[in-house]
Amino acid sequence: MPSYTAPTRDIQFVLNEVLDVANSDVPGYSELEPDFTAAVLEECGKLNSEVLAPLNVVGDKEGCRLENGVVRTPTGFKAAFDQVREGGWTGLDMPEEFGGQNMPYVMGIATLEMFASANQAFAMYQGLTHGAASAILAHGSEHQKATYLPKMVSCDWTGTMNLTEPHCGTDLGLMRTKAEPQADGSYAITGQKIFISAGEHDMADNIIHLVLAKIPGGPEGIKGVSLFIVPKFLVKEDGSLGERNALSCGKIEEKMGIHGNSTCVMNYDGAKGFLIGEMHKGMRAMFTMMNEARLGVGMQGLAQAEAAYQNAVAYAKDRLQGRAVTGAENPDGPADPLIVHPDIRRSLMDQKSFTEGARAFILWGSTLIDKSHRGGDADAEGMISLLTPVIKGFLTDRGYDMTVQAQQIYGGHGYIEEWGMSQFTRDARIAMIYEGANGVQALDLVGRKLAADGGKHVMAFFDMVKSFIKENEGDEGLKKDFLEPLKAASKDLQAAGMFFMQNGMKNPNAALAGSYDFMHLFGHVCLGLMWARSAKVALAALAGGASDTAFYENKLTTGRYYMARQLPMTATHLARIQSGADVVMTLPADAF
Amino acid sequence: MPSYTAPTRDIQFVLNEVLDVANSDVPGYSELEPDFTAAVLEECGKLNSEVLAPLNVVGDKEGCRLENGVVRTPTGFKAAFDQVREGGWTGLDMPEEFGGQNMPYVMGIATLEMFASANQAFAMYQGLTHGAASAILAHGSEHQKATYLPKMVSCDWTGTMNLTEPHCGTDLGLMRTKAEPQADGSYAITGQKIFISAGEHDMADNIIHLVLAKIPGGPEGIKGVSLFIVPKFLVKEDGSLGERNALSCGKIEEKMGIHGNSTCVMNYDGAKGFLIGEMHKGMRAMFTMMNEARLGVGMQGLAQAEAAYQNAVAYAKDRLQGRAVTGAENPDGPADPLIVHPDIRRSLMDQKSFTEGARAFILWGSTLIDKSHRGGDADAEGMISLLTPVIKGFLTDRGYDMTVQAQQIYGGHGYIEEWGMSQFTRDARIAMIYEGANGVQALDLVGRKLAADGGKHVMAFFDMVKSFIKENEGDEGLKKDFLEPLKAASKDLQAAGMFFMQNGMKNPNAALAGSYDFMHLFGHVCLGLMWARSAKVALAALAGGASDTAFYENKLTTGRYYMARQLPMTATHLARIQSGADVVMTLPADAF
Incomplete structure (x- = not known):
């Protein structure tokens, strides 16, 4: 079974030495002294190596099951999720007023690497929640923030993003899900959404769905789309859970990978929804989160490459096969370890030089987000906007290639599921697709960002x-x-x-x-x-x-x-x- | 569900127009008139489109099951295998004296493309048999040929190749399986072989295992390896089946893909085996087949890319998403088909230009094999020897990349198993690994073939x-x-x-x-x-x-x-x- 050790030394190198975060004037960065960040990273690394990494294969093998409307997550996921919650990891970079620790985004990303390396399917439950909470934080009313954020920051409730429909993904202007205004100010949401990650599961008391839908009579196409909060259980005034909303998981998709995450078809049958932000400005509300979400997916590319690389190295040092062309390096053994062979090293160097370079890239990108959000730096905002499609598209493409290379080191053993290398490849594949397929990232970069x-x-x-x-x-x-x-x-x-x-x-x-x-x-x-x-x-x-x-x-x-x-x-x-x-x-x- | 149409026009273009086979002086090529080859290819295409392609998804979903020592192949495989046998496809390029049709190898490869596109896991049952039969044909005694070849050419009996052991794949010198001489001239084979494709299944009356093993007292390492015929059921003098040999399938591997093929752990417990060719010259016997086997695997790279490409094209023409940047091309519809977008075309052109170029390359390579085997042309033999690692390594690497690109065209639908695009990627992945991992191909090319x-x-x-x-x-x-x-x-x-x-x-x-x-x-x-x-x-x-x-x-x-x-x-x-x-x-x- 694969193992995972958090690369804390290298993350520290980037944070402290390359980016010198503690001496930056970004608000909050002065707290990021090496001793402090080291403690956070070590603790996070431990949780990931010891608790979440061993569950990665379990999630892949068992997958999620839909039984009588209830989705069962793989064995051990719920207990592990409790540990993640208790450690306060889900609100690391969220505001203190909602129960978070108010650390900069760069620390959120530095720890995200570990979660995404150890168990990508698992990490998505908290990742999607983070995204949905960020949307409410940025665009929700004070009442909405007070109602949902404390529970979402702690992941007692998880969140989802509902964009895709069967006939439209990239082109959301074609959307059919409708939101009809009700007398009480809410909306009745009706339609089908697909590919909803963490759409239904058994690890949280409530699930807060963010749903894009069209209010009848609004503008055609993408300009008529609004964003709604549609909770699985309606929340009473006192904060306790009320009646079950008219929404359900119709099906769990069979996927190439990330089996531990429940990818749901969600049916909304006149479900009660609450408008977030302005009517018909739903896409704008979505777009403000997109840099972060895409950067997070770019991180998955790096994270899977890192995890796969670590195991490829272990195998290359352990497996004895052939002799070094320049003379035996393990003369007392029956053969030399794979790592003596130049082409094995070529592959491992490809992987290592990618993951370390990518780590510096993405952490630097995260500091731009902090500069923008915390420091109000418009140039940083413009720069990260430009770089976001590169981080998402390039890192997930190359990250996937690296998992394929790591798998290749294992020869036939890389192809059978027993060794776990196939899972890295299968899991990494999704990052090239979701949150805007990489061709769409390229279009965004060249068609929009270059000339912005x-x-x-x-x-x-x-x-x-x-x-x-x-x-x-x-x-x-x-x-x-x-x-x-x-x-x-x-x-x-x-x-x-x-x-x-x-x-x-x-x-x-x-x-x-x-x-x-x-x-x-x-x-x-x-x-x-x-x-x-x-x-x-x-x-x-x-x-x-x-x-x-x-x-x-x-x-x-x-x-x-x-x-x-x-x-x-x-x-x-x-x-x-x-x-x-x-x-x-x-x-x-x-x-x- | 994906579909498949055999690219007979393009194969004909290469055979008749680029290679002009019918006017070549290679023995047997004069029969390859366009009308004749067209008839063969059309018939083969029909079988593959209509019978084998629909079973591809079935094989992936059901896989093979080991129950009480018996391996059950997926629903429909056995009946389809009968159809393939009845059509005479398994012996197309085998000698007439053993029931084959004696066509040149280039026709075997041209038809192999279709089998490998339609259903790679299925095609391997006949492919492995072809390889094993070729070994017996080249190195077996007259008695061995007479005993095994007629049944193997017809695929009434199938064949396997047993090289890998748990601790050694590429470095076969480390092999532990032993062959002890018996009084009757046979050998008692004892050891464990892994990754044995089609090692056990329910589609044939007998399975003829070709097993590499060491005769005690022979030279150390790779020079002490011999090749043995080890039938599942011993064959009596009259050709009928006798007692069950002391061999069994211990396990079926769970793999990333090619689920329809049973990849077995094979245990030999003093099984009766018969030496093929000379003692200690087993590797030489294996190597003479390697050009063919590796060319066949290279074909899998092309074949999976072709099948994936065909379905990507269909989706790109059908799926409406966004508008052409130069103005709507489907103004009456809600959106334009994907294929209007430059980056979608870029991807499809990558795929199309690869598959057509690769087809010409591999068919040209096949004519070199015919020139060598049928015409005794040593230069052709040298050239194909040089090109074989390129055909195997380059075409499977690039072919895999193309399946990934084809899958990408589908966006999220490419990641769920429902659409079948994930299977092309998962199935294509193995071709980079087996029959000599691609790094080993590169080593063979640069370390041996260049200077040959x-x-x-x-x-x-x-x-x-x-x-x-x-x-x-x-x-x-x-x-x-x-x-x-x-x-x-x-x-x-x-x-x-x-x-x-x-x-x-x-x-x-x-x-x-x-x-x-x-x-x-x-x-x-x-x-x-x-x-x-x-x-x-x-x-x-x-x-x-x-x-x-x-x-x-x-x-x-x-x-x-x-x-x-x-x-x-x-x-x-x-x-x-x-x-x-x-x-x-x-x-x-x-x-x-």
């Missing part, structure tokens, strides 16, 4: 890279291995942006046909930047006589690998983009 | 590409879109080979650390060559006034896509290779 605010944010990104290179170009330790590849990759990214500018106006397809490659090109540049920043820190630590020399030397070695072996992908992405739209759009539809 | 016969075959490959470019450089229709990209890609391949030559002697890791990239680089050049050849044929057909102009124009469009959007990968692979071994080998093992 007159292209200001992408320019700021380029300036940031340029400044970093310029500031450090005198550093011989960085120059050849880090700054030069970063410069070349960044140049490719700029050339791609230029291509879109020159061609996209007269033919939008010229940009959109290259959107997916652009998202990946951008992602590589971001990881390249993160590695260059990490290398700078490592070199300084070594020069300053840090005691943990091995850590910093290994950091440099891993970074050099990424720059040498992954960053060259930018040239291919650029070539694809520059080949333009014709090769993509010419084939008649009936010739496919 | 003094590098003669890789030189011949380069000459072939160079000649093609030179012969056609006056053709303006080919030059820019096909010849120039092919030339650039081929140059990258040569540069990679040069890097290995210059660095691999003093440090073998310098070559092996780049082996995986080299395998992919080689694969892209092969597909580039196939596309250039296909384009030449298409241009000639159009110039010659062919009636089916749309087919040839679409062929050119698809080829242009591959050259513009896929071939640039060669530059990245080269850059990775040229970064050398240091970034791969430096990290201490305990730092992973």
Whole structure:
């Protein structure tokens, strides 16, 4: 069975050394002293290694069962959920007035990595609740906040997001679920929603569904969509639970993975719902949470890659097969461990350099969210808006690829379920799809985010890279291995942006046909930047006589690998983009 | 539920127009007139679309069950297997004297595509039998051939290959299964073999296991391995079945996919076995079949990609979501079909250009096997030996990626099992692993095949590409879109080979650390060559006034896509290779 150890040392490296959070002027960051964050991360790591990771396989094997309208979660999930609740993990970055601990978002994300690595299906119950609570926090009335948030922050009640219907996912303008105004100010919600994660289960006293629906007579399409709170049990004035609402789980989907999470078809049959925020502005309410939710899904890409990598390493060190081509390294044994073979190392280095680079990327992105939300920094808001589709799309695509590579290390044993490596692959697959399929992320990036605010944010990104290179170009330790590849990759990214500018106006397809490659090109540049920043820190630590020399030397070695072996992908992405739209759009539809 | 239509037109294009098989001087090829092959392919396509494809989902859902030592295959499998047998499909390319139809191997592979697309798990029962029969045909005694082949060619009896043991897969020198000589000239086989596809099932009267084992006192390691025939039921002199042999299925593995195939742990408890070929030369006997078996697995990569692609196309045309950025294309409907979106087309073009290019590649490779086996052409033998790891490794890696892309087109519907797209991905995953994991293919290519016969075959490959470019450089229709990209890609391949030559002697890791990239680089050049050849044929057909102009124009469009959007990968692979071994080998093992 796979095991999991939280990579607290590396998370600390990013928080304290690369991002230097405690010395940032973001409100709340001064509390993030290394000793404090270490204590939080160690505790969280322990819970995840010891309690949630062992339940990962159980969740996969047992799945969720719908029996007489009740969904049974896998053995052990409920008790573990109680432990998570008791530890206060569900409200880590929620306001104190609703029972949270008011830590910055970056700490929420740092701990989320562990939950998503140890047991993604399980972590979704609290993750969806966090998302729904954030929506109520941002757009709910004072009464709604008081009614729902304390219970949701503690996860005594969990939450869901209801967007998709059988005939529409990305294009929510086609939505049919309707919300009819009632005399008491509430709405009667009627319709069917599908793919509702944690839609029904047995781990909480109540489930607060956030449902998108159309109020009859409103504008056509996406502009006529409103957002509603639709509780499973209605809540009385005194806060106690009242009658069962007219909603039910019609079916649990059989899925490729994340079996431990109940993915429900939800039927609303005139259920009582309460409008959140303004009428017909439901999408806006949804969109304000999207950066966070998408960043959380990007984290799943990294988290599954990390968990799969750890187990691939263990197997590569343990499994004896063949001899090193340069001479036996385990001469007294019947064969050498897999890890002596260059191609096994190539694969493990791919994985390691991805997860560490991705970790720095996503934690940096989280600080931008804190800067925006806590510090009111509009530039940070613009930057994270630009980077969000890259974090979601690139990290989940590459994270999935890494789980496939980790599985491959096991040979045939990776394909049978007994070893648990197939689960990482099957679970990681969903992150490329939900919360906006990755093709939609690419469209969002190229069709909207690039040109947002007159292209200001992408320019700021380029300036940031340029400044970093310029500031450090005198550093011989960085120059050849880090700054030069970063410069070349960044140049490719700029050339791609230029291509879109020159061609996209007269033919939008010229940009959109290259959107997916652009998202990946951008992602590589971001990881390249993160590695260059990490290398700078490592070199300084070594020069300053840090005691943990091995850590910093290994950091440099891993970074050099990424720059040498992954960053060259930018040239291919650029070539694809520059080949333009014709090769993509010419084939008649009936010739496919 | 997914459906499948055999791509007979495209297979015919490759056979008749690109390879011009009927006019080849390979013995038996003169019979491969277009009318004849069309009839065979149509019939085979019909069987696969109508009978085997509908059972694909059934096999996935039901799996195989071990009950009291008997393995039950999924509902419908046995009846379908009878139909396959009755059609004579199992012996298509087997000698007439054993009941086969004696068609060339290329026809076996052309029909295999259909079986592997329609139902990979099912096709493996006959595929493994074909492999085992080929081994007996090549290395068995006359008596063994007469005893086993007629029943195996008809698949009344099926076959298996027993190599892997719990502690060894790739490194078979560690094998523990032993074969003790008996007074009657037979051997008593004792040991455990794992991952035995079709090891036990209810579709045949007998199962002929080919088992690798060590005869005590023989050489150490891989040189002491011999190959044995170990029938489930011993065969009497009159050909009738005798007593049950001392072997049994201990367990069926739970796997990520190919549930319809029974993957067995096989226990041999002093089972009666009969030596095939020479003592201690078991690996040699296995290796002579390996080119064929690996080519067959490469075909699975293509076949699953083809099946997944067909369904992705259907969904992309049917599902209405969003509007074309250039204006509504389905203005009377609520939205446009997915296929109007550039990124959806980008994905479909990736898939289409891969499957068609791969089809040409693998059918060309099959003609090399025919040239070698039927025509005694040593150069063809050398060339296919070189290309085999590329066919196996590159086509299964890329084929898998294409199933993932096809699944992605479905959004959330791709992740739930109901639509069947997850199965293509899960089934395709195994082809990257079995019959030599793809890392081992890369090792075989760079560590052995490149330098084989003094590098003669890789030189011949380069000459072939160079000649093609030179012969056609006056053709303006080919030059820019096909010849120039092919030339650039081929140059990258040569540069990679040069890097290995210059660095691999003093440090073998310098070559092996780049082996995986080299395998992919080689694969892209092969597909580039196939596309250039296909384009030449298409241009000639159009110039010659062919009636089916749309087919040839679409062929050119698809080829242009591959050259513009896929071939640039060669530059990245080269850059990775040229970064050398240091970034791969430096990290201490305990730092992973």
